[in-house]
Amino acid sequence: MSMIFTPTRRTFIKSAAALAGATALGGLGAGAAAAAGLTVGFIYVGPKDDFGYNQAHAEGAAAVKAMDGVTVIEEENVPETVDCQKTMESMINFDGATLLFPTSFGYFDPHILEVAAKQPDVRFQHAGGMWNADKHPKNVGSYFGYIGMGQYLNGIAAAHATKTRKIGFVAAKPIPQVLLNINSFLLGARSVDPEITCQVIFTGEWSLAVKEAEATNALADQGVDVITCHVDGPKVVIETAAGRGAFVCGYHADQTSLAPEKYLTGAEWNWAKVYTDMVKTTLDGGTIDNFVRGGLADGFIKMSPLGPAVPEAGRKQFEAVKAEILKGGFAAIKGPLKDNGGKVIAEAGQSFVETDVALESMDYLVEGVIGSLS
């Protein structure tokens, strides 16, 4: 479709690029196949092998790359500024991408929204963004997973490992997704032992190695003995915490190899399934839903294998709760529950199941979490 209407100059550059690519590959076949199939672009805010957020997405992209008739193009270290608009434009105009995954949270507003308005034939899929049918273009979609459930399970493993009954969380920014993770981590732990508290430290940025290490040390100084995090690359937190003798729960991707003895479990994304599904829908001529969500049961998230430090009782409870979550309709946030300022979040009997959209505008830390939002 779009091929017919593209201006001459663009087509020229495109075919020149295809020709150059084919020559480089040493065969015309590869170039021709790429031009005929679907080109999918992935944009990352950091390096795609960061043991974290970007690696999780890049593993999804790698699964897409293995599909027939699909060409994958990727660009990493693209800041959440007008730079990501330039990257999107160039992927569309020069590489002929018609399906884009700009994966970082801050790409959505205004960058994706602006480019999407100019490129109605291109589909934009954004992780975590709040797509709204009334406000946003139809060629934009948002998808996310209920990874808070993974942090809830992390909390259960943490509760069985902690001796001091103090667990800790190194967080980047107080946005709803992060707050849900912190709250879920504590509530998971409190489902085992209601005396447990969770100390949170915000670093203010997605990736600040020294500050993350300082935050981890500050937690360890306080006697916190299980630490998890929500930053882009958990490598520094995991290594520093394990170095201080604390147990760790992972996030985004599997970090077992960084601290095999101290790693309890971890909440991981499973973007490979999500992305291959979406690309398959597109290849079959269908349209991806604008608002896609899924949890453990849908294969959107998965848990790292339990580490050697989780005791038998912990393993049993972990598996039991996981089975319950897999049935669907599980609620971590349920009454009676107050926030850490004493305000009532949920009355007795009231609950927010994992699929509740209200959770995506969370602006509180629950009772038992030590920390504040600003």
Place this chain on the structure above:
Amino acid sequence: MSETDLGVWTVLIAMLGGAIRVSTPYIFVSLGECLTERSGRINLGLEGTLVFGAMSGYAIAYETGSAWAGVLAAALAGTLFGLFHGWVCKLPKVNDIAIGIALMLLGMGLAFFFGKPYIQPVAPDLPTIALGAWSSSPQVEAALRINVLFVVGIALAFFIAWMLRSTRIGLVIRVVGDSADAARAMGISVDRVRLLATAAGGALAGIGGAYLSLYYPGSWNEGVSSGQGLMAVALVIFARWSPVNCIWAALLFGAAGALGPALQSVGVSSGYYLSYAAPYVLTLILLIATSSTTRAVRGAPGELSITK
């Protein structure tokens, strides 16, 4: 002991620990820059050297299995960057600040490019000295776990101060930095002295980078530096071009940087963006307090392009 007492002590111990942990790259980069600036040149590219040093140190430590080989490689890489800066600046009508900025971007770009395969692997760490072994408190023990490079950095600061004050080499560097004409009249090759001073400065910045990736935070990734190299250049002005003052400035910055997380950990959690800005506010206050309207910046080498 009441709860607030404990909180205050925790924050103080954390700041002491933070000062020791975080300050080392500041010490090395600012010592290097101090040496370079005392010879009359500014090398703004040390942030790039720091990042490249972090990458090359980590890569070599991983390949050879020896953290010290990594430190050596980082120093060597830093020397090359310094030599390049010194050589380009020798050419006529070249601005050392502009070259520095170009080298900063080049160093970071090269480090990101060559560093790709080393983000995942785990390299050996530099050894530490457990000065806090006497204490029964794990907090104190952790705070006093001191890296060898920290000790080396402090010794080096006193050595450089002594060298500048009491040796012939130091005198030559100071003459070149204060008056190129006088140096030429004495038969000193100004360019060669500056070339060597910049190379030595680069080597020190490279070691600072190796500390980042091999000890604290202890892994190579593209966000490892968060601007320490640039801050260290500012620290030199703050320290009034005195190597010994560079230590205090670096320790102060390390401690101020640890303040934010430490305050949050004892429950003073509101306004953390403000406490994270503490080091910069502190610098502003100190610079304003020590400034004067009647005299030029004390201690500034006369040949520096910013003070000329």
